[in-house]
Amino acid sequence: MKTRNxxxxxxxxxxxxxxxxxxxxxxxxxxxxLDGCAQCREELALLEPVARMLPHAxxxxxxxxxxxxxxxxxxxxxxxxxxxxxxxxxxxxxxxxGGFALGGATAALAAAVLAIFVxxxxxxxxPERHVTFAAQGVSIDATLEPHAYGTxxxxxxxxxxxxxxxxxxxxxxxxxxxxxxxxxxxWGDDSEAVLSSALDLSRTRAVVVQxxxxxxxxxxxxxxxxxxxxxxxxxT
Amino acid sequence: xxxxxxxxxxxxxxxxxxxxAYAAHSGELYGFAVRSLGDAGLAEEAVQETFVRAWxxxxxxxxxxxxxxxxxxxxxxxxxxxxxxxRAVRPGVAEGGIEPSVEPLEEALLSWQVEEAMxxxxxxxxxxxxxxxxxxxxxxxxxxxxxxxxxxxxSRVYYGLRxxxxxxxxxxxxx
Numbered sequence: 001m002k003t004r005n006x007x008x009x010x011x012x013x014x015x016x017x018x019x020x021x022x023x024x025x026x027x028x029x030x031x032x033x034l035d036g037c038a039q040c041r042e043e044l045a046l047l048e049p050v051a052r053m054l055p056h057a058x059x060x061x062x063x064x065x066x067x068x069x070x071x072x073x074x075x076x077x078x079x080x081x082x083x084x085x086x087x088x089x090x091x092x093x094x095x096x097x098g099g100f101a102l103g104g105a106t107a108a109l110a111a112a113v114l115a116i117f118v119x120x121x122x123x124x125x126x127p128e129r130h131v132t133f134a135a136q137g138v139s140i141d142a143t144l145e146p147h148a149y150g151t152x153x154x155x156x157x158x159x160x161x162x163x164x165x166x167x168x169x170x171x172x173x174x175x176x177x178x179x180x181x182x183x184x185x186x187w188g189d190d191s192e193a194v195l196s197s198a199l200d201l202s203r204t205r206a207v208v209v210q211x212x213x214x215x216x217x218x219x220x221x222x223x224x225x226x227x228x229x230x231x232x233x234x235x236t
Numbered sequence: 237x238x239x240x241x242x243x244x245x246x247x248x249x250x251x252x253x254x255x256x257a258y259a260a261h262s263g264e265l266y267g268f269a270v271r272s273l274g275d276a277g278l279a280e281e282a283v284q285e286t287f288v289r290a291w292x293x294x295x296x297x298x299x300x301x302x303x304x305x306x307x308x309x310x311x312x313x314x315x316x317x318x319x320x321x322x323r324a325v326r327p328g329v330a331e332g333g334i335e336p337s338v339e340p341l342e343e344a345l346l347s348w349q350v351e352e353a354m355x356x357x358x359x360x361x362x363x364x365x366x367x368x369x370x371x372x373x374x375x376x377x378x379x380x381x382x383x384x385x386x387x388x389x390x391s392r393v394y395y396g397l398r399x400x401x402x403x404x405x406x407x408x409x410x411x
Contacts, residue, residue, distance in 0.1 A: 012390060012394045012395075013390055015391075015394030015397045019393065021375075046398075047398070050401045050404065053349075053350045054350065056347045057347055057354055058347065059370045061271075066263065067279075069283060073284065076284060078251065078254070081291050085251070
C-alpha cells in the first residue's frame, strides 16, 4: 500500500469511501485521518449526497447518447406561437375597430383615435411598441419591434379600397424619413404586412402611412399623443 | 379620444426570445420529457406545449426570481403531469404496445438529472464509476484493464464524484 503522508493523498480516497467500497487498512487509515481533519470531513460531506444519488441513474441510459428533439420541432413551435399571436391580434383589432368597419357615418364621427400601448419592459432591452390609429374610416394597427438593423413593423390596415397601395416610412428626429416598404391592402385578407426600416425604434417619432392619396401620421411618444391626418384630394 | 395603456412584459413575450430559449434549453427539456413519459411522440408534444405556455405566460417570467431554465422545467413538469393524466384516460396508448411510464415524476426527474450529469463528466471519470460502482468490478481488475495503477482508479472515482457534483449544481442541485 502506498504511504499516505498528506491530506491530498487521503482525500483522493474519499470517492471510494463515499461509495462504501473502501476496505481494510485504507479504510481504517482514512477514518483515522478524518477524525483529525475538518477539511477532509467537509470534502466528504460534499461527496456523500452525490454518492447517494448514483443508484437513481441507469448506466444503460447515460452510456447511450441523449435523445435529441427532431429538427423540425423548433419550427413547429414557432409556427404555433405565430398563429396564436395572429389570432390574438385579430381579436384585439375586432374589439378596437369593430365600429369603424360599419361605414362612413361612424367614421365621420371619429376625427382621430390613437392608442399606444407600450408592451415591452422587463430586462430584455428596448420594448416592442404598439400603435393603433384610426381616422376617416381607416384603421391602422402596427407592432414595432426593435432589431439591430433598425425596426421591424408588422402592420394591418383596414378601411381602404381593396388593392390600395400603402407606402410606409418611419419618421426620425428632425423629420427625417426612413422608408419601410410598400404593400397592398386586399379585402378579406386578415394577414399582416411585415416591413422593416433602418431607423432605430428608440429614434422613431412617428409611423407614416400613405394609403392611396391619403397620408396618415401616427406619432409615437410618451407625451399625450395627437393624431394628425393629412388628406390629399381623393381620386374620383 | 386618446388611450394610452402601459404594461410590462418579461423576457419571453417576443417570438425571438422563444427561439433563443428553444436553442438553449430544448435538448435538456426533451431529454427529461422522454425520460419521464417514456415515449418520443409524447415528449415532443410536451416540449411544444412547454414553450407555448412559456410564451403565453412570458410576462410573468421574472429573471430576478430564477433562471429561465428552472422556469421552463417547472412548466414542463406541469405539462408532463397533464399529459400523464390525459394518457391515463386514453387506453389506446397502452394497448398500442407502449407501456405507460409508472415512475413517479420526482423519481424520473432525479434519475434524469443524474444520468444527464453522468453524460457530461469526462470519459475517464465516467468509465471508472461505471466499472467499479455500477458493474461492481474489483479496482485491481479495472486498473489492469486500463493499464494504470489502482491508486489512479481510486483517485479518478474521487475526481469523478467531484465533477458530478459541479455538474449537478450547474443543473440546479442544492444540498
